[in-house]
Structures are given as C-alpha cells and as structure tokens.
Amino acid sequence: MNYLKSMPAQRNNCSCRMKMFVVYFILMSTLAVFAQNNLGEKRQQTNTVTGVVLNEEDQEPIIGATVLVKGTPIGVITDWNGKFSLTNIPSSAKMLEISYIGMKTQEIPVADVVKVLLKSNVQELDEVMVVAYGTSKKSTFTGSAALVKADKLNERPVTNVTSALVGVVPGVQVSTANGQPGSESSIYVRGIGSYGASNTPLIVLNGMPYDNAISSINPNDIESLTVLKDAASSALYGSRAANGVIMITTKKGSQGKMSVNVKLNQGIIDKQTSDYQKVGLNDYVSLYWENLRNRYIRDGKEDTAGQLASSGLFDELSYNPFNVPNNQVVDATGKMNANAQFLWPEDVDWVNAIQQLGNRTDASVSISGATEKTDFYASAGYTNEEGYVIGSQFGRYTISGNINSKIKKWLKTGVNISANMSNSDGNQNEGQGNNINPFRFTRYVGPIYPIHVHNPENGEYLRDELGNLIYDFGTGYSVGGVTVPIRDYIAGNNPAIELQKNQNSNKRNTIIAKVYTEMSFLKDFTLALNGSVGANSYLASSAAIVYPEKGNTGTLTKTNSFTTTWTFNELLSYAKDFNLHHIDFMVGHESYDYEYNYLTTSMKDQKFDNNFEFPNYSNLNSTPLSYTNRYTTEGYLSRFNYDYDSRYFFSGSFRRDGSSRFYKDSRWGNFWSIGGGWRIDKESFLSDVSFVDILKLRASYGEVGNDNVGSYYPWRATYEVAQNASEAGYIQNTLENKRLQWEVSHNSDIALEFTLLHGKYSGAIEFFNRQSSNLLFSVPLSPSTGVNSVDMNAGTMYNRGIEAELTAKIFDKKMLSWSISGNATYLKNRITKLPVDPFVSGVHKIEKDHARYTYWLRQWRGVDPATGNSLYVPTENALTSSESLVKINNNTYTTSIEEALYDYSGESTPKVTGGISTNLSYQRFTLSLAFYYQLGGKMYDVAYNTLMSPGTGSLSYSALHVDILNRWQKSGDITNVPRISNGSDSNDLQAGTSTRWLISSNMLELSNINLGYDFAKHWINPLEISGLRLYISADNVFQITKRKGIYPRRNIFSGYSSNGDVYLPSRVFTAGLNMTF
Structure with a gap:
C-alpha cells in the first residue's frame, strides 16, 4: 500500500485515523488493566x-x-x-x-x-543497548553505538538531559549556545555533515521519532541514552539518520515488590563565564581623550590637539560624570584633574543591575513494580529554575506512565503516556518588539553612564512626581527643568528597567502517547504493532511597555503554533538458535506524518498598563502571518543478524524511504548497511593469554539519508504576495526544482574493543569516515530568471577521525574503589566538491579541499614601532604601487587595511574534543568529577575587537578592554596594540576584520563535581526505607580559556564569537536526596 501516492497535496483522513488510534488505545489500556490483576494474585x-x-x-x-x-x-x-x-x-x-x-x-x-x-562481571560488552527497532547485546553488535545509563545521567542534576552528554560520548559534541533556563543545546555526531541542510541528529523516544523540545522530557524518567553513530547502527532510520540517532528510553517497572522513589534537589545559580576585563573610570576617560587627540593630530592640528581634546571630550562622550567643568577634567597633556570627583559612583554597575542569584528546584516522585506478567511505572515531576538574569525563568510540570502486560504466553501489550507543561520567561533577545538585549548593552556600556537620571550639576538623583527614581534612557528629555544629555551609546534603552517591565514568555504543552502489541506465533516469529501520537502547542508573547522617556508607545507580539505527529509501524521478527548458530531477521513498514500550524501578529500603541492582550492596543504593528507545513515519510525496512558461537557476527539492514519533501520522481531513496564482528578472545590461540578478557574487532559500511533540506516544500516554486500600486500581486521567490533529492551520508567504521586484566582496563579505538554527498548548495542564477539562486544537490564533504576511550579501575575493593575514564575524538573535515566558485561567508571561505569552517582574513602582523600603525601582509598589487609600505627587519608590510592580503588563517573546529572523569568510592561516600576539553581550534573574537576599538561602529564610546593600556604611545614602543584613533585611519588601526582577532579556542572545563553518601541498610530499613542517598553537586564549575570572557563551546564548529548578545551558561550548585521506599 503506497501511502505516498497523494503526498503532499492530500493527507489521509485524519479523523478516521484518530478514531482508529482511540479505539486501539482504549483496547490496549483495558487489556493492561485486566493484566494488572496479576499483581494481586494469591499463592x-x-x-x-x-x-x-x-x-x-x-x-x-x-x-x-x-x-x-x-x-x-x-x-x-x-x-x-x-x-x-x-x-x-x-x-x-x-x-x-x-x-x-x-x-x-x-x-x-x-x-x-x-x-x-x-563473580565480578568483567563482561563489559554484554550490556544490553536499545538500538534501532529493538535491543542488542553490545558483545554481538556490529555497529557503533554508545550507551549512557541513568546512573551516569543522575550525576548531573540538569534541566535538559543533553547537558549531561558533554564530554561523555566520544564523537558527540554538545554546543551550548544559550544559558537561558530551559534552552536547548545543539548536538552533533561526528562533525558537520551538511552545508545547506540540517546537521541535527534524529531523536527517538521509546522507539518512535520525537520532534518536540528535549527540555520537555524529565531527565529523572530516563533509563538510558543510546547514541547511534554509524550506518550499521542507524540505517534502519533511513532518510532521517544521516546525522546520527539519539535513542532515549524511559524507565519501567522491574520485578520485586512495589517501589516508590522520591528525588528532591535545591540549588543556586550564577554566571559561569567571567566577563572580559575592562578598564576603570579614569583610564576610560584618559583613553578617550587620547583617542580624540590622535584624531586631531591625524587631521593636521598637532600643536593644539591636546587642548582641543580636553575641551571637546565630553561633547563626544555626552555625559560629564565629574564635579568640574568639561574642559577641566583632563588637561592638555592628558593628566586627570586631581580634584575631579565622580558624581554617581554607586549607579554604574549595570551588570549587577540585571543579574541576581538564581535558584533551582527539582522534585519528582515515581512508583513502579512488576510481577511475572505485568510491570508498571508512573511518575510526576516539577522543575523551577530562575536564571542569574532578572526575569529569566523556566518552569516545567511532567507526568508519565507506562504499563506492560503479558496477557497470554503469546501476547504482550503496553501503553506509554507522557505529558508536560512548561513556561519560559526572559528578555534576552534583541529585536523582539522593542526589547533591549541586556547582554550586549552591559558588556559594552562605558563606566560613565548611569542607570538612573542624575542632576548633571551635582549628581543628585532626580525623581518623578511620586518620588520614584527615574531610569536613564539617554534620550535627552527634561526632568524638573533639568535637561538630561543624549547618550550616544545605544540611546533609548535601559535594560535595568526593561528586564523588569517587558514581557517575553513562551508556553509549551506537549502530550505523547504510544501503544503497542506483540504477538508470538509459530514458536520463533513475533509481530509487533506500534502506534504513537504527539501534540504540541506553543504560545510566545513579547511585549514592550510604554516608556515616555524613550518615546515608546508599547508593542505586543504574539505567536502561536500547534504541531501534531503520527507514527505507525508494523514489525515482523524471526529468531532461531540451532547448535552454535543464531539468526534473526526483521521486516517492517513505518509511516510518519507531521503537521505544523503557525500564526503571528503584532500590535502597537498600548492603552492601559499591565494588560498584554490585543484589545489593549490601538494599531497594527505588522501584517499578520500564518501558514501550515505538512510532511510525510513512508518506509519499508528489513534487518538480518547472524552469529556463530558468539564469536563471528554479521549484520545487514535495508530501508526504502519516501519523503514528501521531494518531487514524485525523486521521492524514494534506498539506504542500507552491512557489518561484521569477531570475538578474537574466543579463539584457541588466545586461550592461554590470561590478561585478555575480551577482544572484539568490528567493521561496518552503509549509506543513510538526510531529507531535512530546509523548507517542507523545497522542490516547489514559491511566491510572495506583494503590492503593485493599489493592486495585489505575486513575486516569485524560488524556482521549481524537481531534481532536488536526498543528501546521502556514506559511513565506514572499524573498531577494536577490549577488556583486560579481569576488568581492570577496558576501552575501544575506532576509525570512521563519514562521506557526505548530494550536499545542498545555493547556485547563483542569471538575473533574467527573476530569482537570485536555486538549491542544488552538487557538493561533497567528508568527516574523518579517530575515537578512543579507556577506563581504568585503579582500586576495586570493598572499602575503596577508584576508576578513571577518558575519551578523545580527532576530527578532520574537508569539502571535496563545490558546485560554485569559492565564496566568502562571513569570516570563513568555502572552497574545495578546505574545511567547512576555514578562516579567510586579512593577515595582520603586529605594530610598527616607529608610528604605532597596524602592519599587514600586502597584496601583490600593493607591493608595486602602494605608498603605505614599510620595511621592518627585511620584511615588507602595508599600514593600509585596504591593501592587506586575505589568506587562509586556520580552522575554527577543534581538532580534538573529549572528556575525563573519575569516580572514587570510600565506604559509603562517593565522589565523581567530570571534565570536558577541546584542542586545536580558533575563535574569531568580535567582542574583543569591539572593546579594543574605541570610537568605531554602532557602539561608539563603549567600554574598553584592559589590553588597550598596552597601546603604542610613542616612537620605539614595542607592543602588539596599535595607537588608538577614531579618525579616518581607525579602520586601518583596529576595527577591520583580520587575524588580529583570532584566538585559540582551547579550553578545559570542570563540568561537574558530585559528592554523595549512601545510608547503610540497617540504619534505614527500620524506617521502611530501602535506599537513601544525600548528595551535593556543582555543574559547569569553571573553565580555563585563553582569554577571560570567551566561551568556546558556544559555537564549537563555526568558532564565531558574537558581540556579547547571548545568555552565557550558568553555574549551578545543588544539594539533594534520592530516597526509595
């Protein structure tokens, strides 16, 4: 049956499908309830x-x-x-x-x-992992997969489970772009596999694709995470597996008496990353005086430059924060007036004005149990996290439950339901309404600009008619006959009050239900029927209230979306053991449907305070926008496994997928894998080698796809409604492209896994080659086509590398145990085919035989000791005709940035990433530490550029970095900081993009410390408590980097450091208990 024959124009009858699902759900629930009666059987x-x-x-x-x-x-x-x-x-x-x-x-x-x-279990490879459409013993698995169990996740009491993966799994990089409570991290498996399409791995929750926010999942409900990294492990997911797969499995009941578990923890939150080191008040004023003086010298007024700078300095800065006249603060030699006193020293700590000591509360309770025929698990969770920035908050309520019943020897069924409500508040994004970006503002605001309005004559606070302090927006308004100056630095904004008054909330409600039935027949066959439905509603509201001081009339923007997903699969399996042979195979079918509905609009001119609904606003602020996206896939899949004597293993898988994203002639793709394994330790020639417990060699090759190529209708021509005078019309945005198809990832993998000396040492070394083809690129078109470009499958790229991991049990005694684990991933990325001429994208250049993120910058070479000018490698043309050339130590440079040579300048992506952890146990105390590290990459530090470039760009008269105190000041000075100037030569000196702003992205981060104590059973059993653990934990404790202020893990691949416009990660200190009854 071809469900795709009508895609994407028509969907299957949704109401019919809903009815089928409800009937199925009720049936399974009823069967499970009947089965639960087994719990009460009397024997x-x-x-x-x-x-x-x-x-x-x-x-x-x-x-x-x-x-x-x-x-x-x-x-x-x-x-x-x-x-x-x-x-x-x-x-x-x-x-x-x-x-x-x-x-x-x-x-x-x-x-x-x-x-x-x-006996001690040294069979590390015998643990069972959840893999694609089933489970597998690690000892027999031929693919590359990493298992992270609940006990490892529980060491880090995190809101989002992805945070617990940092440095834990080789080949997996976690990029933390935003510290806003409840925010999502970006996960990459074995590098960047696409240029123009998605690089996000597929998330699978309890066997079904999951398209909602991972922050919606309560980490306390998770039993394990399995990361599928190669084609042999992920090819059964076909068109969505090119970037790897993360399998999330939630807890269920285990045999034994009914168990109740309670987890509580309370924590405090502050900022982890130190800010850039900036100069104080007097240095700030002196430096801007010098900056102005140098401009006058540049303009030919050398004799009077000092005096002109002294008299004009505060005309430039706008605010004079001292108790002496403007022209008396700094004399003509640049010396500060000793009698000048700062008028508002207590009112310039902008960082403290927007930050607070945050807190985190997390509580969950679960009940579980099982008999021979039935198991169940139910939980409820509550999380509330207030960030270190005022107004930032994340709250989440979760409930989940599952029941699995063996109705007959041949029939098993189950239900799994989870639901959550979450709310995130915060005003961190510039550009939403009139909200100010507080991080950008506070990082660059100069130390002379006050938070509140002051009398510029005596520094006294000015108050409104109610006696309240007035916040300074720097817009030049009058208060009580006193005129407040106009602030050049981001006039019209004040995050200290806007964070408190503006609204930016995001509400999300999610429910997911899964039902299944497994039927065994003919002894060795099993038929599994699985169905799931997910629904997610999202409402974002952003309001900027009325501020007369800034001329704002108030705006309100609301966005609403609703997402539904349906997944059904039918899997037929066969498994047979005979003599020393084992075979199993599986064939199946899966259909997936996704629908996304979106609506947004914005109003302005607020009427009354504290009413954030559209009737309270008079006029439309932007044209309402709405649309619906639909997406469907259909797949037919099969898998075969064989092993002989648990010594030789072979596996193969195949999936044929169709996707509604592509034209009907390009819709279907074939994805497959083969793999093999060899337990060398079971060979007779190693039987006498006592130090080898396990030695396994495995290899695999396969192809998986990526259909996430941008829009949901990438092959169709799209149009925009536009106005032509008084008539409405259409403008074509994209051309029809029926040839567009899948991106394909060709993965090869070979690994050696081992356990030595009765489990004392265990680990693996793995070589991988991930070749991506059919990569999506925008190819320029002739202007006569009416559009600028068209997307084409025309590029190739590879990610090759080595993964290594090792665990050593230093001590393993009853009273004392100590183990150390480490992992490392070496990654090399190269573009091997490009459909267009090489092109520059920001500070990177895209060209064949280079990495995706290779810097292309002017070559800066330091400072001329004679003049203080910046030195650059000149172009060939400049060498023959330039008047800006200088010769130093037999090397020729140019002082003009326009004549500087662009060249490749290293890669942003770290060459090596990994983690180191240690676990120490003494009697009933446990201590664990986890580190993350990365080596070999570079960052382009835009923030440092701004702080080292006075008087340039949109942030004129911003704060200055302490490194600028080492600037060139006179002939003969040896320094790497040029003279400062905001004249016509400022771009030559400091502001232009060049290698001067590159810095190593090497970092070492202490990700987590956890100290716990487990109470003895004979102490707590009389209280009818079967387990009690108390612990304290610290998360994101500190980092060591080349420069204070940078956070290399924010953009781990691109290496681009923004202008301080993001919520940097939090540090969390937590105390908690884990109690089981």
Whole structure:
C-alpha cells in the first residue's frame, strides 16, 4: 500500500485515523488493566530461605545485593553483613536470582540455607543497548553505538538531559549556545555533515521519532541514552539518520515488590563565564581623550590637539560624570584633574543591575513494580529554575506512565503516556518588539553612564512626581527643568528597567502517547504493532511597555503554533538458535506524518498598563502571518543478524524511504548497511593469554539519508504576495526544482574493543569516515530568471577521525574503589566538491579541499614601532604601487587595511574534543568529577575587537578592554596594540576584520563535581526505607580559556564569537536526596 501516492497535496483522513488510534488505545489500556490483576494474585506460601551473599574474589559480604524468588514479586536486599531472609515463598518456586551491580547474576535452587558467591562481571560488552527497532547485546553488535545509563545521567542534576552528554560520548559534541533556563543545546555526531541542510541528529523516544523540545522530557524518567553513530547502527532510520540517532528510553517497572522513589534537589545559580576585563573610570576617560587627540593630530592640528581634546571630550562622550567643568577634567597633556570627583559612583554597575542569584528546584516522585506478567511505572515531576538574569525563568510540570502486560504466553501489550507543561520567561533577545538585549548593552556600556537620571550639576538623583527614581534612557528629555544629555551609546534603552517591565514568555504543552502489541506465533516469529501520537502547542508573547522617556508607545507580539505527529509501524521478527548458530531477521513498514500550524501578529500603541492582550492596543504593528507545513515519510525496512558461537557476527539492514519533501520522481531513496564482528578472545590461540578478557574487532559500511533540506516544500516554486500600486500581486521567490533529492551520508567504521586484566582496563579505538554527498548548495542564477539562486544537490564533504576511550579501575575493593575514564575524538573535515566558485561567508571561505569552517582574513602582523600603525601582509598589487609600505627587519608590510592580503588563517573546529572523569568510592561516600576539553581550534573574537576599538561602529564610546593600556604611545614602543584613533585611519588601526582577532579556542572545563553518601541498610530499613542517598553537586564549575570572557563551546564548529548578545551558561550548585521506599 503506497501511502505516498497523494503526498503532499492530500493527507489521509485524519479523523478516521484518530478514531482508529482511540479505539486501539482504549483496547490496549483495558487489556493492561485486566493484566494488572496479576499483581494481586494469591499463592500458596510455605517456605523460608536464609543465606549470605559474598564476593567470590575476597569472600567479603556484598551489601545491597538483590535476592529474588524467580517468577514471583518476592525479593529482599542483603544487609550490612551480606545476609538475607526470605519468607512466605510459594511451594511452586524453584529458583532464586541474585544480582548486584558489577557482578554476574546467578540463579540457584531454592533451599533452606544458601551461600552465594558472586563473580565480578568483567563482561563489559554484554550490556544490553536499545538500538534501532529493538535491543542488542553490545558483545554481538556490529555497529557503533554508545550507551549512557541513568546512573551516569543522575550525576548531573540538569534541566535538559543533553547537558549531561558533554564530554561523555566520544564523537558527540554538545554546543551550548544559550544559558537561558530551559534552552536547548545543539548536538552533533561526528562533525558537520551538511552545508545547506540540517546537521541535527534524529531523536527517538521509546522507539518512535520525537520532534518536540528535549527540555520537555524529565531527565529523572530516563533509563538510558543510546547514541547511534554509524550506518550499521542507524540505517534502519533511513532518510532521517544521516546525522546520527539519539535513542532515549524511559524507565519501567522491574520485578520485586512495589517501589516508590522520591528525588528532591535545591540549588543556586550564577554566571559561569567571567566577563572580559575592562578598564576603570579614569583610564576610560584618559583613553578617550587620547583617542580624540590622535584624531586631531591625524587631521593636521598637532600643536593644539591636546587642548582641543580636553575641551571637546565630553561633547563626544555626552555625559560629564565629574564635579568640574568639561574642559577641566583632563588637561592638555592628558593628566586627570586631581580634584575631579565622580558624581554617581554607586549607579554604574549595570551588570549587577540585571543579574541576581538564581535558584533551582527539582522534585519528582515515581512508583513502579512488576510481577511475572505485568510491570508498571508512573511518575510526576516539577522543575523551577530562575536564571542569574532578572526575569529569566523556566518552569516545567511532567507526568508519565507506562504499563506492560503479558496477557497470554503469546501476547504482550503496553501503553506509554507522557505529558508536560512548561513556561519560559526572559528578555534576552534583541529585536523582539522593542526589547533591549541586556547582554550586549552591559558588556559594552562605558563606566560613565548611569542607570538612573542624575542632576548633571551635582549628581543628585532626580525623581518623578511620586518620588520614584527615574531610569536613564539617554534620550535627552527634561526632568524638573533639568535637561538630561543624549547618550550616544545605544540611546533609548535601559535594560535595568526593561528586564523588569517587558514581557517575553513562551508556553509549551506537549502530550505523547504510544501503544503497542506483540504477538508470538509459530514458536520463533513475533509481530509487533506500534502506534504513537504527539501534540504540541506553543504560545510566545513579547511585549514592550510604554516608556515616555524613550518615546515608546508599547508593542505586543504574539505567536502561536500547534504541531501534531503520527507514527505507525508494523514489525515482523524471526529468531532461531540451532547448535552454535543464531539468526534473526526483521521486516517492517513505518509511516510518519507531521503537521505544523503557525500564526503571528503584532500590535502597537498600548492603552492601559499591565494588560498584554490585543484589545489593549490601538494599531497594527505588522501584517499578520500564518501558514501550515505538512510532511510525510513512508518506509519499508528489513534487518538480518547472524552469529556463530558468539564469536563471528554479521549484520545487514535495508530501508526504502519516501519523503514528501521531494518531487514524485525523486521521492524514494534506498539506504542500507552491512557489518561484521569477531570475538578474537574466543579463539584457541588466545586461550592461554590470561590478561585478555575480551577482544572484539568490528567493521561496518552503509549509506543513510538526510531529507531535512530546509523548507517542507523545497522542490516547489514559491511566491510572495506583494503590492503593485493599489493592486495585489505575486513575486516569485524560488524556482521549481524537481531534481532536488536526498543528501546521502556514506559511513565506514572499524573498531577494536577490549577488556583486560579481569576488568581492570577496558576501552575501544575506532576509525570512521563519514562521506557526505548530494550536499545542498545555493547556485547563483542569471538575473533574467527573476530569482537570485536555486538549491542544488552538487557538493561533497567528508568527516574523518579517530575515537578512543579507556577506563581504568585503579582500586576495586570493598572499602575503596577508584576508576578513571577518558575519551578523545580527532576530527578532520574537508569539502571535496563545490558546485560554485569559492565564496566568502562571513569570516570563513568555502572552497574545495578546505574545511567547512576555514578562516579567510586579512593577515595582520603586529605594530610598527616607529608610528604605532597596524602592519599587514600586502597584496601583490600593493607591493608595486602602494605608498603605505614599510620595511621592518627585511620584511615588507602595508599600514593600509585596504591593501592587506586575505589568506587562509586556520580552522575554527577543534581538532580534538573529549572528556575525563573519575569516580572514587570510600565506604559509603562517593565522589565523581567530570571534565570536558577541546584542542586545536580558533575563535574569531568580535567582542574583543569591539572593546579594543574605541570610537568605531554602532557602539561608539563603549567600554574598553584592559589590553588597550598596552597601546603604542610613542616612537620605539614595542607592543602588539596599535595607537588608538577614531579618525579616518581607525579602520586601518583596529576595527577591520583580520587575524588580529583570532584566538585559540582551547579550553578545559570542570563540568561537574558530585559528592554523595549512601545510608547503610540497617540504619534505614527500620524506617521502611530501602535506599537513601544525600548528595551535593556543582555543574559547569569553571573553565580555563585563553582569554577571560570567551566561551568556546558556544559555537564549537563555526568558532564565531558574537558581540556579547547571548545568555552565557550558568553555574549551578545543588544539594539533594534520592530516597526509595
């Protein structure tokens, strides 16, 4: 059945599908409720078992081991001495199951008294991972996948689970672009695989594609994350897997008595990243005096330059913050007047005015349990995070639940539902309404400009008719007969009050439901039917209130969107073991439907205060905009696995996908993979090599696709409604492009995994080559076509590298254990085919045989000791005709930035990224530390450029960096800071783009510290508490970088440092408890 035959013009009947889903949901829920009755089954109970559980290696008791009567919910935990007692055991019970983390699980016959010796589990590769459309043992898996378990995630009490991946998984980079509470991070798997399309990995939640914000998921509900990195692991997701896949699996009940878990933590939040180091008041004034004097010298007024600068300085700065006249603050030699006193010293701390000590509260409760036939899990969570910037907040309420029931031996069914409500507040984005960007403002505001209005004669605060302080917007208004100066620096804005009064809220509600049925038949076959529906509503409201001081009449912008997704798949599986052989295969079908509805409009001229609804505004501020996006995929998939004697492994997968993004003749694509593995340690020639526990070689190759190529209708011609005099008409924006098709990622991978010396050392080294073809590029067109360009599949690029990870157990004793883990990823990126001539994009140049993010900049070479001018490598033309050439130490330079040579200047993407962690356990105390590092990349530091360039650009008379104190001042000065000037030569000296503003992006970050204490069972069991852990944690503790103020992980690939216009990451200190009943 071809669901795509009507795409994208017509959808299947949505109401019919909804009815089918509701019926299916009710049926599954009813079956699950019936199955739950198993929890109350009564059994004949007659026997008692007592015993002790010991470590086979040292005969020490194992505290906290789980002892279960197999096939029943009866179970206990061993005490301080490793002892246990089980009562009321059914006479039909035959076996006990004993398990403990890090030890091999054992099954022994039921007896009156037992002694159990558990062996250390060095079989690191035997852990089970959730992979594409199923699970797999790591020992038999031929693809590249990394498993992150809940205990690792719980070390970092984070709001967004992606934050816990920093430095944890080799090959995975997490870029934190925004510290706004509740904000999303960008995740990259093995580099940048596309130029013009998406580089975002596919998120899969409980086996179904997830298209909502990850911040909507409560991290406390997550059981594990699996990152699929190569084609052998991700090819079954076909058209959406080119950038990797992140599988999120939530918790479910486990066998044993019903368990209640409570987690509470409370924390405080401040800013992690130090700001740039800036000069103080007197240096600021002196430097701008010198800046002005040099301009007069440049203009030929050398004899009177000092006096002219002294008399005109505060005409330039607008504000005179001293108690002496303008022309007496600085004399003609640049010396500050000793009698000049600052009039408002307590009112210039802009950073303190917009920042606060934030706080974080997180609470969750869950209940779970299982019998032989039914398991269930339900949870509720609450998170509230107030950021370190006034007005920034994130709140989230979550509920989730699942129940899985084995109705018959051949029938299993289940339901999984999750819902959340979240709200994010904050005024951090410049350009929304009239909201000011507080980060940009406070970073660059000079130390003379006050927060409130002052009398310029005596510095006294001026107040309104109610006696309130008046905030200074720098717009030149009058208060009580006193005229306030016009501030050149971003006049008309004051974030200290705007953050408090303006509104910028984002509300999101999400619900996701999944139902499934599994039927076993003919002994070795299983048919799984899965369906899920997701709905997400989003409302953003941005309001700038009336400020008479800035001439603002008030604006309100509202945006509303609603998203629905439907996913259905049917999977038929077969598995068979015979002799030493194992085979399994799966065939299936999947359909996915996505619909996004969007509406926004803006009004102006507010009537009454504190009413942020459209009737309170008089006039339209912008034309309303609405649209609907629809997107559908259809896929047919298959997988085959074979292993012989758990020693030789082979796997293959194939998926044929159709996407509504492409024209019907280009709609379908084929994606596939093959892989193989070899457990070398099981060969006879290694049987006598005692130090090798596990040695596994694996390799894979495959092709996966990327259909996320921009819009939802990229092949269609698009038009814009426009006005021609009094008549409406259309303007064509894009041309029809029926040849547009998938981007394809060709992945090859080879790895060696090992465990040595009875589990003392374990790790892997992996080589990968990710070749991307059919890359989307905008190709320029002739003006006669009416459009500027057309998108074409015409580029290729590769990401090649090495991943390595190693864990060493330094000590592994009962009283003391200590382990260290580290990982590293080396990445090399190159464009190998370009459909257009090389072109410059910002500070980067796109050209064949170079990295995607390679800097293309003027070559700056320092400062001329004789004149203080900047020196640049000249172009060939300048070498023959320029009057700006100078010769120093037999090298020829130019002092004109217009004659400077552009050349390649290194790459922004770090060559090596990774993490280091250590875990120390002493008795019941545990301590863990996690570090992140990156090496080999460069940043282009725009903020530093601005702070080192007085009197230039839109931020005239901004704050200045302390490095400018090392400027050239007289002939013979040896320095790397040129003379300062805001004359016609200022661009030559400082402002222009050049290699001067490049800086190493190397960094070391202490990502997390966690110190915990687990209470002894014999202390808490009398209170009917089975587990209690107290802990303190610090997240994003500190970073070491080349320069204070930069945050290299914000733009980890492009390396472009913005003008300080973002909410930088937070540092969080938390105390909490984890209690189980």
